[in-house]
Amino acid sequence: MRFLHTADWHIGKKLQGYDLIEDQKYVLAQILEIAKEEKVDAIVIAGDLYDRSVPAVDAIEVFNELMVEWNLHEKFPIFAISGNHDSNIRLSAGTPWFSHSNYFLQTRFEESFQPIEFKNSQIFLLPYFEPIAARIYFEDETIKTIQQAIEKVVDRMQEAFDPNKKHILISHFCVMGSTKSDSETKIEVGGLDAVPGELLEPFDYVGLGHLHNKSALHQKNARYSGSPLKFSLSEINQQKGVWIVDLEEELSLTFRELTPLFEIEEITATFKELLDPTFYQKINRENYVQIYLEDRTIIPNMMNQLRKIYPRILGVERSNGREVQVKRNSKKVVTKDPQKLVQGFFKEMTNEELTEKQNQWLTETLQELTETE
């Protein structure tokens, strides 16, 4: 079996207020072309089809039209799951009618143990789920974390393994030790939401969604495809694309790049330079630009003047002569311990430290959150 692996489309997402729907249509159209060129047997979408549990109608239209084209017109089999950004129930509407044309959109945890037999492979579609779903399904109160759940899930899946077939898992979670970007909007709490890579070893290939960087994970048999578009400034240096996964014999992987409608770009310059045609004619002003201003003086009506030349400004910051790199380190906040985050926020808002009692409440609450997650 040879297939294309993509994930994290987040249709309907905005980038600093800019609607990305045209950008998304642009790259998703390339995926179909790649699928044709590479003559794949199927297309895999590993969750987060939409950006929100209740997508806007234009997002629904885009996704619907794509699936009609890919599956009904171009006859590509589709294997898809819901991610943490999707509403599994909203997404499940109509899915029982899809499979007759080899379009499998799995949103139910309890149905993920039955593999789909396709070509030389058994495909397990495991949508994003919360530990509570596994606790109920396995009737096991000891399951508190995704890690504990995945252990049980993989055991159960292996019971259905046909030794003469390849075994593929499509899923949507965080594998321990992966590198994260800004745009994934999930704070890691003590590593309890992450799955050790060893648990995935029984599979010939694990096609993952959730992290937006295709290089987030280094494991022989598992990959994040990453998102097809850059969704934050922190992803500026990531090459976006899709995996072509060949399992005819030994696993072979090829990364096919996608070209965005508009790039994300950082510009460091003085205000005078930014307004100078000899400067801006050398760059693509249509791109999403993050501007680092080298000026130190006050500039009246700055944003209006800049927007006339750069229609897609993500932000303007003063570089103050320091290295821009310094600025970019601020993104590290998302990987901070939640306790420290709350303490920092409290300090910022009230200019006081948390009392001992408050700190104790915070610890207990975070503990509870971790346990019930």
Added chain:
Amino acid sequence: MRFLHTADWHIGKKLQGYDLIEDQKYVLAQILEIAKEEKVDAIVIAGDLYDRSVPAVDAIEVFNELMVEWNLHEKFPIFAISGNHDSNIRLSAGTPWFSHSNYFLQTRFEESFQPIEFKNSQIFLLPYFEPIAARIYFEDETIKTIQQAIEKVVDRMQEAFDPNKKHILISHFCVMGSTKSDSETKIEVGGLDAVPGELLEPFDYVGLGHLHNKSALHQKNARYSGSPLKFSLSEINQQKGVWIVDLEEELSLTFRELTPLFEIEEITATFKELLDPTFYQKINRENYVQIYLEDRTIIPNMMNQLRKIYPRILGVERSNGREVQVKRNSKKVVTKDPQKLVQGFFKEMTNEELTEKQNQWLTETLQELTETE
């Protein structure tokens, strides 16, 4: 062809704050039983499947499970359209995959001119639409009203008529002269949103949704099925059910009644009677009850005492010894001229009359609304 005609399910609707989802599942389950008993060839649902354009997930689950059971398990062909309460785009997700099992859910005005050929009939599925959709489709700026649109629509449909077949139209609008209930949430503006019955004459049967009373329309070849449940106190005396439509030869219609989980009931009594077991043991206290209190004195903690005995109180009013019938006339407000409605509302809020200037603005605004509707 012999089919069952229902409409206006409004899944997810609440009645005075009471969740009706169990009541809806209860009556909708009866519809399947009737379809089996009557050995119909298909089931028709003439719009307003959901109560809201963004239904709650439990509403989506109920509708999805029903369609899986009716269409995929019981193999009933389904002909359905979106109504004014549905979001046509949200509802359209997945519909292109449905038709292979004879499940047709039409949400697009522009696709309604292509009849579905089924048994001895041509079925036209015309979803709820706004005049603007017809204006664009026909490229005719003179189309301002539903009446003008339907004239064009019916002409266009007739071009596709096969004279050897029966012709069925399924749609969702108000036919002129129909009787309305409280629960349809659309104020008639000068009759411009209503369609003259004569326009529907080319069809052998017109299965309508929108009005909740099966007796709202008196026309030989057209019927509202009405809602399967009472959705307001004003519908208290309406018998709810579905039509069995037989078009094998001449049109023959049978109304099959549905039994609600809980009835809507009006009770006129004194507070003392209402609390007296010999009184309330004679009635079904589980019903939705509208209470007309005959007392004239102040009753402390009244609602709490009543709710202990009557768990589903819709409202409590003082009958003041007058006939309850007087009370019920208040529903007539919905058929009032919008100009008078606004004037009355202004008076009630400010205790002043509209000035001449204000009246003029109101007239102009209502005029514009009517034109752009």
